[in-house]
Amino acid sequence: MFEEPESLDHLVQRIARQAREASYGVAVAKTEHKNAVLSRLATLIESSAEDLGAANEKDLAVGREQGLSKALLDRLALTPERIASMAEGVRQVASLPDPVGTEIGQLKPDSGIDIRKVRVPIGVVGIIYESRPNVTVDCAALCLKSGNACILRGGREAFHSNQALAALVRQALEEEGMDSNAVQLIPTTDRTALGFLLKQDQYVHCIVPRGGEGLIRYVVENSNIPVIKHFEGICSLYLDSEADLQMAREIAVNAKCQRPGVCNAIENLVVHRSFAAAHLAEIAQALANEGVELRADVEAGAILHRAGIGYRTAAEEDWSTEYLDLILSIRVVSSADEAISFINRYGSQHSDSIITTNEATARRFLRAVDSSTVYWNASTRFTDGYEFGLGAEIGISTDRLHARGPMGLEELCTYKYEVHGKGEVRK
Numbered sequence: 001m002f003e004e005p006e007s008l009d010h011l012v013q014r015i016a017r018q019a020r021e022a023s024y025g026v027a028v029a030k031t032e033h034k035n036a037v038l039s040r041l042a043t044l045i046e047s048s049a050e051d052l053g054a055a056n057e058k059d060l061a062v063g064r065e066q067g068l069s070k071a072l073l074d075r076l077a078l079t080p081e082r083i084a085s086m087a088e089g090v091r092q093v094a095s096l097p098d099p100v101g102t103e104i105g106q107l108k109p110d111s112g113i114d115i116r117k118v119r120v121p122i123g124v125v126g127i128i129y130e131s132r133p134n135v136t137v138d139c140a141a142l143c144l145k146s147g148n149a150c151i152l153r154g155g156r157e158a159f160h161s162n163q164a165l166a167a168l169v170r171q172a173l174e175e176e177g178m179d180s181n182a183v184q185l186i187p188t189t190d191r192t193a194l195g196f197l198l199k200q201d202q203y204v205h206c207i208v209p210r211g212g213e214g215l216i217r218y219v220v221e222n223s224n225i226p227v228i229k230h231f232e233g234i235c236s237l238y239l240d241s242e243a244d245l246q247m248a249r250e251i252a253v254n255a256k257c258q259r260p261g262v263c264n265a266i267e268n269l270v271v272h273r274s275f276a277a278a279h280l281a282e283i284a285q286a287l288a289n290e291g292v293e294l295r296a297d298v299e300a301g302a303i304l305h306r307a308g309i310g311y312r313t314a315a316e317e318d319w320s321t322e323y324l325d326l327i328l329s330i331r332v333v334s335s336a337d338e339a340i341s342f343i344n345r346y347g348s349q350h351s352d353s354i355i356t357t358n359e360a361t362a363r364r365f366l367r368a369v370d371s372s373t374v375y376w377n378a379s380t381r382f383t384d385g386y387e388f389g390l391g392a393e394i395g396i397s398t399d400r401l402h403a404r405g406p407m408g409l410e411e412l413c414t415y416k417y418e419v420h421g422k423g424e425v426r427k
C-alpha cells in the first residue's frame, strides 16, 4: 500500500514530542550513566575520524564551489586536530561536576518546613547555529550532562558533517541504553522546518539561536518558546592613556588576528589620544604586518599617514560592523569615559577589554561597559566555554535572562524548590 510521506510540520512535531519523552529519562539519569555515554561518544569520535573527515570533505567541496570565504571555510573544516579536540572536549564535559540535583539555596521559614532550592534541567532545548560542526558535539554533550534533551539545527553548509556527528551521538546513547531521541538533528536544511520548531512550545522549553541579525530577528519574531539570544560580537579593545605598550600590542594582535572569523575577535580598537600620539603607529604596524586592513577616524588616520601605514577612512557603519575578517576600525577618544560611551553605543554587549595600569580606570570600565564579558588587561578571545573551564559552551549569550556570556552546564539548568515536611499544614 502507498504511504504518504510525512509532512515537514508533522516531522518536526514528532521530533519535538520524542525529545520531550526522552527528556524525562535524561533528567533523572545517574551521573555515571551520562558520563558513560560521553566517554563512549569520545571513543566513537576518535575511531570514526576518517568517516568524519570524508563527510566534512563533502561539505567543504560544496562550500568551495559556492565561494565561501576563507573564514567561513575555516569554521567549517574538521581537521584531524579538531576531531581529536572534539573528543577531548567531550571527555572534559564528562569530568565536570554534574549540576543536576545540586542544592543552591535553603530556606527555613517559621512554619517548620525545610525548603531546598535544587538545580534541575531546563527540559528540551532547541539550538540553531552556524556551520561549525564541533558545535553539534559540544551542544549534545553539554545538554546530556545537564540532563536536557536537545534538538539541533546547524548551518546548511555543515549538513553532512553534522549528520555524521549526530549519528555518533545517537549510537553512543543507544549503546549505553539511553533513549537516543535525547539528541536529534533536524534532518533538512529547509528553513521552513525552523518555523515549525519555533511553535512547539508544548514540548520545547528554550530556543538558543547562535547567529547573525537575520536569524535572531526571525527567531524572536516567530518563536512561541522563550529565547536566549546568542548574537554577533562587535567587540572592542580600549587602550587607555596608562596602558603598557607591549601588553597593548600583543593583546591587540591576538584579539584581532588569532582567529578573526569568531564572534569574540575585536572589530574596534579604541585608543586614548595621548597613547595614540605616542604609540598608535607601532601598534598599527604590528597589525598591518599580520595583514590587517585598517579603517581609521580622522585623528587616527593622520597618525597612520605620518607613519606611512596604509588605511581607509572609517565610515559611520564601520563602528558597528562585525567583519569576521582581518579588518579593524580605529577610533581615538579623549577619555576612558568616552571609550565606555562608544562601546555601549556601537558594541553588541558581547566582550570588551581595557588595557591600563590604572586600577581605578579599569574598575570604572568593568562596571560601566554593559557587556556579557568585560576584561582588564586580557584578550577578548578568552570568551569561550572551554577557556573559562566550563568544558565547552552552548554559545556566548548576548542576552540578559537568564544566561550571559559563555553558556555552560549551570546555565542549562533552572531550579525547583524541594520542600521537606514533617506533616506541617498552613495556618
Ligand SMILES: NC(=O)C1=CN([C@@H]2O[C@H](COP(=O)(O)OP(=O)(O)OC[C@H]3O[C@@H](n4cnc5c(N)ncnc54)[C@H](OP(=O)(O)O)[C@@H]3O)[C@@H](O)[C@H]2O)C=CC1
Pocket (backbone or CB within 6 Å): 128, 129, 130, 131, 153, 154, 155, 156, 157, 189, 191, 194, 210, 211, 212, 213, 214, 215, 218, 230, 231, 232, 233, 262, 263, 322, 394, 395, 396, 397, 398
Ligand atoms: N554569540 C555566539 O555565541 C555566536 C555568535 N555568532 C554570530 O553569528 C554570525 C555569523 O554566523 P553565520 O555563520 O553567518 O550565521 P547565520 O546567522 O547566517 O546562520 C546561523 C544559523 O541561522 C540560520 N539562519 C540564518 N538566517 C536565518 C533567517 N533569516 N531565518 C532563519 N534561519 C536563519 C542559518 O541557517 P542556514 O544554514 O539555512 O543559512 C544557520 O543555521 C556572526 O555575527 C557571529 O558573531 C556565531 C556563533 C556563536
Ligand SMILES: N[C@@H](CCC(=O)OP(=O)(O)O)C(=O)O
Pocket (backbone or CB within 6 Å): 075, 130, 132, 261, 262, 263, 264, 381, 383, 384, 385, 393, 395, 396
Ligand atoms: N567558542 C568560540 C567563540 C564563540 C563562537 O563559537 O563563535 P563563532 O565562531 O562566531 O561561531 C571560540 O572562541 O572558540
